[in-house]
Amino acid sequence: MTDFKELAPTPSLHVDAAIVRRNIQRMADYASAHNMQLRPHTKTHKSRQIGRWQMDGGACGLTVAKVGEAEVMADVCNDLLMAYPTVDEYRCQRVARLAQRVTMRVALDSELAAENLDRAATAIGAQIGVLIDVDLGYGRTGLQTDDQAVRLGQFVDCCGGLRLDGILTYTGHISGPAEKQAVGFDRVHSRLEQLLAQWQRAGLCQDIVSGGSTPSALQCHLAACFTEIRPGTYVYNDMNTVRGGYCTLDDCAARVHATVISSTVAGQVVLDAGSKTLTSDLCGPAPDSGYGMIVEYPQARVFRLTEEHAQVDVSRCTFPPVLGQRVTIVPNHVCVCVNMQSNFWCHDGADATELLPVDARGLLV
Amino acid sequence: MTDFKELAPTPSLHVDAAIVRRNIQRMADYASAHNMQLRPHTKTHKSRQIGRWQMDGGACGLTVAKVGEAEVMADVCNDLLMAYPTVDEYRCQRVARLAQRVTMRVALDSELAAENLDRAATAIGAQIGVLIDVDLGYGRTGLQTDDQAVRLGQFVDCCGGLRLDGILTYTGHISGPAEKQAVGFDRVHSRLEQLLAQWQRAGLCQDIVSGGSTPSALQCHLAACFTEIRPGTYVYNDMNTVRGGYCTLDDCAARVHATVISSTVAGQVVLDAGSKTLTSDLCGPAPDSGYGMIVEYPQARVFRLTEEHAQVDVSRCTFPPVLGQRVTIVPNHVCVCVNMQSNFWCHDGADATELLPVDARGLLV
Numbered sequence: 001m002t003d004f005k006e007l008a009p010t011p012s013l014h015v016d017a018a019i020v021r022r023n024i025q026r027m028a029d030y031a032s033a034h035n036m037q038l039r040p041h042t043k044t045h046k047s048r049q050i051g052r053w054q055m056d057g058g059a060c061g062l063t064v065a066k067v068g069e070a071e072v073m074a075d076v077c078n079d080l081l082m083a084y085p086t087v088d089e090y091r092c093q094r095v096a097r098l099a100q101r102v103t104m105r106v107a108l109d110s111e112l113a114a115e116n117l118d119r120a121a122t123a124i125g126a127q128i129g130v131l132i133d134v135d136l137g138y139g140r141t142g143l144q145t146d147d148q149a150v151r152l153g154q155f156v157d158c159c160g161g162l163r164l165d166g167i168l169t170y171t172g173h174i175s176g177p178a179e180k181q182a183v184g185f186d187r188v189h190s191r192l193e194q195l196l197a198q199w200q201r202a203g204l205c206q207d208i209v210s211g212g213s214t215p216s217a218l219q220c221h222l223a224a225c226f227t228e229i230r231p232g233t234y235v236y237n238d239m240n241t242v243r244g245g246y247c248t249l250d251d252c253a254a255r256v257h258a259t260v261i262s263s264t265v266a267g268q269v270v271l272d273a274g275s276k277t278l279t280s281d282l283c284g285p286a287p288d289s290g291y292g293m294i295v296e297y298p299q300a301r302v303f304r305l306t307e308e309h310a311q312v313d314v315s316r317c318t319f320p321p322v323l324g325q326r327v328t329i330v331p332n333h334v335c336v337c338v339n340m341q342s343n344f345w346c347h348d349g350a351d352a353t354e355l356l357p358v359d360a361r362g363l364l365v
Numbered sequence: 366m367t368d369f370k371e372l373a374p375t376p377s378l379h380v381d382a383a384i385v386r387r388n389i390q391r392m393a394d395y396a397s398a399h400n401m402q403l404r405p406h407t408k409t410h411k412s413r414q415i416g417r418w419q420m421d422g423g424a425c426g427l428t429v430a431k432v433g434e435a436e437v438m439a440d441v442c443n444d445l446l447m448a449y450p451t452v453d454e455y456r457c458q459r460v461a462r463l464a465q466r467v468t469m470r471v472a473l474d475s476e477l478a479a480e481n482l483d484r485a486a487t488a489i490g491a492q493i494g495v496l497i498d499v500d501l502g503y504g505r506t507g508l509q510t511d512d513q514a515v516r517l518g519q520f521v522d523c524c525g526g527l528r529l530d531g532i533l534t535y536t537g538h539i540s541g542p543a544e545k546q547a548v549g550f551d552r553v554h555s556r557l558e559q560l561l562a563q564w565q566r567a568g569l570c571q572d573i574v575s576g577g578s579t580p581s582a583l584q585c586h587l588a589a590c591f592t593e594i595r596p597g598t599y600v601y602n603d604m605n606t607v608r609g610g611y612c613t614l615d616d617c618a619a620r621v622h623a624t625v626i627s628s629t630v631a632g633q634v635v636l637d638a639g640s641k642t643l644t645s646d647l648c649g650p651a652p653d654s655g656y657g658m659i660v661e662y663p664q665a666r667v668f669r670l671t672e673e674h675a676q677v678d679v680s681r682c683t684f685p686p687v688l689g690q691r692v693t694i695v696p697n698h699v700c701v702c703v704n705m706q707s708n709f710w711c712h713d714g715a716d717a718t719e720l721l722p723v724d725a726r727g728l729l730v
Contacts, residue, residue, distance in 0.1 A: 009455040009730045043672060065673045084637075084673060087626045087689050090374040109629050112688050133627075140674055141627040141635055148629075172671075261452045262498075262506040264474050264513075270506055272449075272730075276704050280645045306537075307408060307700055308430045308449060309505055323477050324452050335672055339641050339705070342727035361727075362707035365374045365637075 010259040010326060011273040013341045017348035019253035020050065020235060024057040027217065027234050032058065034221035039063050039081055039210070041232030042073055044335045046360035049346065050235060052076040061103070063230045067094040068363025070104070078102040081210070083168060083230060085113045085133065085141065091365050092120035095128060096161075105129035107168040107210075109143050114156050121161025130156045131168035131210055134195065136188050138173040146195045153204045166208035166227070167195070175215040175244060175285075185222035192225040215244055238334035239293050243285040249330065254338065255295065256329040258310065263323045267315035273329060275305040277340055281333040292329045297321060302329070375624040375691060376638040378706045382713035384618035385415065385600060389422040392582065392599050397423065399586035404428050404446055404575070406597030407438055409700045411725035414711065415600060417441040426468070428595045432459040433728025435469070443467040446575070448533060448595060450478045450498065450506065456730050457485035460493060461526075470494035472533040472575075474508050479521050486526030495521045496533035496575055499560065501553050503538040511560045518569040531573035531592070532560070540580040540609060540650075550587035557590040580609055603699035604658050608650040614695065619703065620660065621694040623675065628688045632680035638694060640670040642705055646698040657694045662686060667694070 008014070024040075031038035037060035042051050051062055051073050061079030064070045070080050071094070078101075085108040086092045098104050099121065106128060108114055114130065121128045134149045135142030143149045149167070156164045169192075174184035192209065199206055212220050212229030220229045233240070236254040237247045258273035275291075283289050290302040291310065297317050304311040310329075314320035321327055331337035338344070339361055346354045373379070389405075396403040402425035407416050416427055416438050426444030429435045435445050436459070443466075450473040451457045463469050464486065471493060473479055479495065486493045499514045500507030508514045514532070521529045534557075539549035557574065564571055577585050577594030585594045598605070601619040602612045623638035640656075648654050655667040656675065662682050669676040675694075679685035686692055696702035703709070704726055711719045 010453065012729065085626045088375065088624050109627055110688055113626075135629065139630055139633075140671065140676055141629060143629055259453050261450045261478075262474055264500060264506060264508055265504055268504075275644070275646065275701055279640070280647075280701075281640065282645075306505065307704075311505055323475055336640055336645075339672075340727070343729075362705070364377065364708075 008257060008345050010257050011277040012257050013338065013344040014255050014257055015236070015344050015346045016253045017346055019251060021053065021057070023235050023237065023251060023253060024054055027231060028058040030218055031229060036220065036226055037228035039228050039230050040235060041065070041083070041230050042069060042360070044232040044235055045338060046072070046358045047344070047356060048072060048076050048359050049356055054235065060228060063232070066363060067091055067098070067365045069360040070095070070098055072360040072363070074098060074102045081105045081107070081131070081230070083107045085109055086117050087113045089116055089120065092116045094365065096120035096124055096126045099126040099128045100124065103129065105131060105165060107131045107133040109133040109141050109152070111152065111155055114152065114159055114162060118159035118161040127161060127163055129163045129165040131166050131208060132156070134167055134169050136169045136171070136191050137184070138170050140170070142169060146198050149195060150198055150202050150204065153199065154202060157204060164205045166206045166210070167199070168210040170213060171211050171216045171220070172213045174219070177245065178219060181216055181219040182222055185219055188223045189225065192223060196225060214241060215246055218246070233335060236334045236338070239283045239289070239330055239332045240285065242330070243283055243289065249295070252330045254331070254334050254344070256292070256331060256337065258327055258329055260321050260323050260325045260327070267313060269312050269314050269321055271310040271312060271327065272308065273310050274308040276307045277337070278305060278310065278329065278331050279333065279336040279340060280305060281336050283332040292331045295328045295330060297327065373622060373710050375622050376642040377622050378703065378709040379620050379622055380601070380709050380711045381618050382711055384616060385418065386422070388600050388602065388616060388618060389419055392596060393423040395583055396594060401585065401591055402593035404593050404595050405600060406430070406448070406595050407434060407725070409597040409600055410703060411437070411723045412721060413437060413441050413724050414721055419600065425593060428597070431728060432456055432463070432730045434725040435460070435463055437725040437728070439463060439467045446470045446472070446496070446595070448472045450474060451482050452478045454481055454485065457481045459730065461485035461489055461491045464491040464493045465489065468494065470496060470530055472496045472498040474498040474506050474517070476517065476520055479517065479524055479527060483524035483526040492526060492528055494528045494530040496531050496573060497521070499532055499534050501534045501536070501556050502549070503535050505535070507534060511563050514560060515563055515567050515569065518564065519567060522569060529570045531571045531575070532564070533575040535578060536576050536581045536585070537578045539584070542610065543584060546581055546584040547587055550584055553588045554590065557588060561590060579606060580611055583611070598700060601699045601703070604648045604654070604695055604697045605650065607695070608648055608654065614660070617695045619696070619699050619709070621657070621696060621702065623692055623694055625686050625688050625690045625692070632678060634677050634679050634686055636675040636677060636692065637673065638675050639673040641672045642702070643670060643675065643694065643696050644698065644701040644705060645670060646701050648697040657696045660693045660695060662692065
């Protein structure tokens with residue numbers, strides 16, 4: 001990998017296949033140990049290759065956020081969940097067409113979404129699975145009360161083009177140390193127990209109860225109701241997951257290679273990886289830590305990004321990087337960083353390096 | 366445009382050609398009135414089509430940040446400036462190859478960059494124009510003293526594969542109201558006058574003295590030394606330039622169309638345009654104003670972005686947008702927003718709408 005690194009132009013994204021496989025295995029082992037299915041969210045990598053590895057590693061299917069991502073992942077997986085409501089007709093029609101090819105599920109939180117999806121499915125004789133999105137604290141999408149959830153479940157149950165498969169929630173609000181997460185999952189558990197009781201009384205299907213996020217992934221068993229989890233970031237990890245305490249730097253599989261392109265200002269070097277490479281996303285658990293971490297120079301701080309420049313404070317480095325030198329950056333938020341790239345270099349052992357496409361990047365809807 | 370808007374899927378980027386042409390004309394008129402050449406920075410649009418319009422509108426050439434952008438823009442313009450140092454050999458070789466096809470200039474601030482570029486040019490018999498990058502206050506790249514600049518100018522002058530064409534600076538640190546900018550340009554003028562005097566005594570070429578940024582563009586004549594300016598954002602504009610006072614909302618040519626996909630939380634709607642569409646860039650002049658402005662709902666505030674969701678506080682809207690409704694967002698920073706898209710819809714009058722590629726997006730180096 002070292003030799004190759006010298007050849008690949010910068011800025012560029014590099015993925016270590018061995019770390020990816022280990023991350024995939026670890027999450028699969030956890031899910032399996034707790035009798036949950038694993039349905040990784042592919043928004044993080046948007047790559048057929050990595051999706052295939054997740055399926056080979058024991059995933060029950062894949063999660064996507066967009067129809068375009070679903071269409072790409074349908075090439076490597078025949079059981080897809082779009083954890084995103086399909087409100088507009090265009091999305092609904094594309095999902096329906098895909099449902100003729102693979103098992104397709106959608107999470108939604110409104111009758112309008114259900115109606116439009118049903119119409120699109122019925123029009124071409126497709127059937128689409130539905131999970132009712134319920135909000136258990138994150139406050140973004142999802143129904144707010146059990147009554148609302150049950151009513152929408154009953155509504156979907158009556159739609160000929162739809163098949164009610166269960167419930168979905170997003171536990172992105174649960175983070176931090178295990179003991180703090182335990183309190184959060186305790187609440188989720190109570191809320192879900194109540195909902196599922198009412199759900200059962202209404203005779204609604206609860207084959208799938210889908211939860212999870214990467215920060216909360218390894219505590220999801222505490223909810224005691226999830227049949228499947230949908231972590232995404234775990235496959236690559238980033239400074240958010242490192243500084244959040246969910247993994248170590250050694251678990252970060254995706255790194256940006258950059259070159260020092262200027263060093264005229266005292267105490268500063270400038271790298272060729274700006275906000276069009278790393279994105280302006282701060283590190284959630286440590287917003288003052290700068291825009292990513294330079295692995296070889298932990299004392300350096302990427303204090304400012306412009307579009308193609310990273311300004312790095314190297315005043316605390318005894319031997320700062322010099323002009324022309326290459327460095328390696330672990331991004332703050334790998335999902336948005338990957339989404340910036342058209343390709344990534346995948347390093348699979350000393351002699352196997354491939355330039356792979358970020359297949360599902362920049363697709364419509 | 367209205368009918369078409371109903372058809373185009375969301376989230377998507379829409380450009381109003383009439384506004385683009387007006388923005389191009391206005392900047393060309395300003396430059397011409399002050400005897401400066403206009404060399405627009407194409408990082409904002411990354412589109413051959415828009416680059417062609419800028420050339421047709423009187424630009425002397427185009428500016429780029431990356432070699433990939435230069436290779437794309439070489440299809441519509443034969444006089445390119447890469448306002449970015451080419452330190453590594455790979456960049457240098459690609460620039461040299463391009464210099465066999467079009468007039469190619471590079472800004473640089475180190476002997477290493479000059480040596481590597483010279484070697485690449487000499488190897489294939491190309492010649493590359495060089496502007497010495499001097500820092501007059503922005504503090505990112507560029508030489509810090511007149512002596513350093515003159516020494517590097519002399520060094521470049523002795524390189525057979527290079528041709529010293531003058532000086533470049535970036536006035537991104539000058540912003541705000543005209544009277545404040547006047548003070549900034551007064552300093553730039555004194556610094557440049559001193560440098561150019563020393564430059565002349567050393568017998569160095571000063572055919573080009575290149576400056577400018579969009580916020581400072583219309584005051585650049587105050588520097589009284591620039592032969593050309595390189596604004597980028599002006600072609601589309603965004604909330605940065607609106608809230609900075611450099612244009613009005615009517616001058617914003619590029620807007621994101623989004624759909625309300627959830628409205629379950631009181632006082633909030635969720636749009637399908639998250640940080641993978643709008644980016645997390647805050648508005649420089651108004652960091653608390655949210656992630657872009659919803660044109661139809663100026664009282665709404667996009668308070669939080671996740672990857673594919675925008676959470677919008679609509680509690681101050683008398684008639685908030687409803688589920689399924691489409692809205693139009695002017696992004697905070699249009700250059701990074703455009704860089705997220707593979708395509709944009711270009712609306713040129715009532716009946717002429719085209720889906721055009723963001724040609725130079727996501728290219729290596």
